[in-house]
Amino acid sequence: MTTIQLYDTTLRDGMQGEGMSLSAAEKLRVAHRLDALGVHMIEAGFPSSNPKELELFDLLSRERFEHALIAAFGMTRRRDARAEDDPALRVLVDSFAPVCTIVGKTWSLHLEKVVKVDRDENLRMIEESIAFLRAEGKRVVYDAEHCFDGWHADRDYALRCLRTAAEAGAETVVMCDTNGAHLPGQIATAVADVVAHLEGTGVQVGIHCHDDAGVGVANSLAAVGAGATHVQGTMNGYGERCGNANLVSIVPNLQLKLGHACISDEQLASLTATSHYLDELLNRTPNADAPYVGKNAFAHKGGMHVAGVMADATTFEHMDPALVGNRRELLISELGGKGTVQARAEEAGITLDDAASRRLIERVKELEHRGYQFEAADGSFELLLRKEAGDYEPLFTLESWRVIVEQRADGKVETEATIKIWVDGERYVRTGEGNGPVHALDNALRAVLSDTHPHLDDTGLVNFKVRILDETKGTEAVTRVLLDASDGQEVWGSIGVSENVIAASWYALVDSLEYAVQDGREEQAAAARAAGAGKSAAP
Known part of the structure; x- marks a missing residue:
């Protein structure tokens, strides 16, 4: 099996996606999760681009990582300047990071329109920047930006750029499909050509894909099939525009389908948990339809x-x-x-x-x-299963409930719910207040049930969804309410359907509470609480 080096750029490229933001402390947590997953290199970002990045690199410098090397990201030197005088390169050198990843130009369009340098000067910028970093003891990964566009526009010049990087001391040259414009066949052809051209240099060829055409993962796999041994991507495909190639799909495809060594079996078994951890940390709902790790994947x-x-x-x-x-x-x-x-x-x-x-x-x-x-x-x-099997005990018998919602002249809205229920032959009337009908009903129910079912104190609503089933009927339409609840150990869903949205919510709420106390769940939760208390009390 060919060993594939995994390079994660979630903390840099991934954070360029819309709505993506993590504090320095949260990024540190991500780095440790990626390290535990077995990622070989973690790109932490620009060491001096902003105060948050400065804080992150300071935090990272004090940490130990078992599997991963931290990479600092930067660019080739500025035009008409010496590498040793370039402030950005000096920051890379001064960083604790053992790996420096620098990006340079390959496509003539960018030389003419963006950098505004001639081809020879661009080659010197690549060569001198890498040589300077290597002389300062850094390992260098060279990202050839827009490499495939450059290869298609002028193959010979693109190959000169890559060979220059290899001969200057880069240990890896990465072919970047920066615009995400290419398809797997095109990727494979170009990568195979570059691998053959660099044979004998000792440098490894890498791949960095974006998902603008929806084939970022497929392109990455095609590159490996053509000889690439270094793969860059982000967790869950985070990134600008349509995102980067998704390492969560790439890794199992490489390891389980193509037989390449990436991470250990134990680390692979943590893939779903790691994927969901990143989503939760970013306050995103995990994609239920995601390959391999989604709730619906199997x-x-x-x-x-x-x-x-x-x-x-x-x-x-x-x-x-x-x-x-x-x-x-x-x-x-x-x-x-x-x-x-x-x-x-x-x-x-x-x-x-x-x-x-x-x-x-x-x-x-x-x-x-x-x-x-x-x-x-x-x-x-x-609960339906238990009712059919004769293994069901209702929490209570309902006599009635009602909800009063009052909006005052000052704009404040108050909600009050009154329930009348029977529990073990005894009638209870309770009133609860809340910030809405469901909250008020929940509080009224708990006022009766919490004494006999203390486990309910540990359960709470984590999601509430309402769907209109027949939009053509407007406000008379049937409403479906889905609740997700959790006791800190388990998450479960319940449902209610009615023409009245409050009634639908009531049905779902009652199911949620009844499920929480079925089949010894209270005893299991009590044991878990006791175990947790014992751990916290231990010296």
């Missing part, structure tokens, strides 16, 4: 598919999801069959015979016809 909905997977997973799965730290999802819907229902029941520890499974399937079909959807409402579906 989700099966059709009855035939589920039956096939239950008989032999390879019938409808291209790999074992555990290899990348993901898991199989069996989605419940009107398309599902008995196998799906029984598999979900087994996961929940519920015994369901064939007759009960068939009844439940018909019940799901009926509910979905009315607007329910259980794919994202695993909590509500488990």
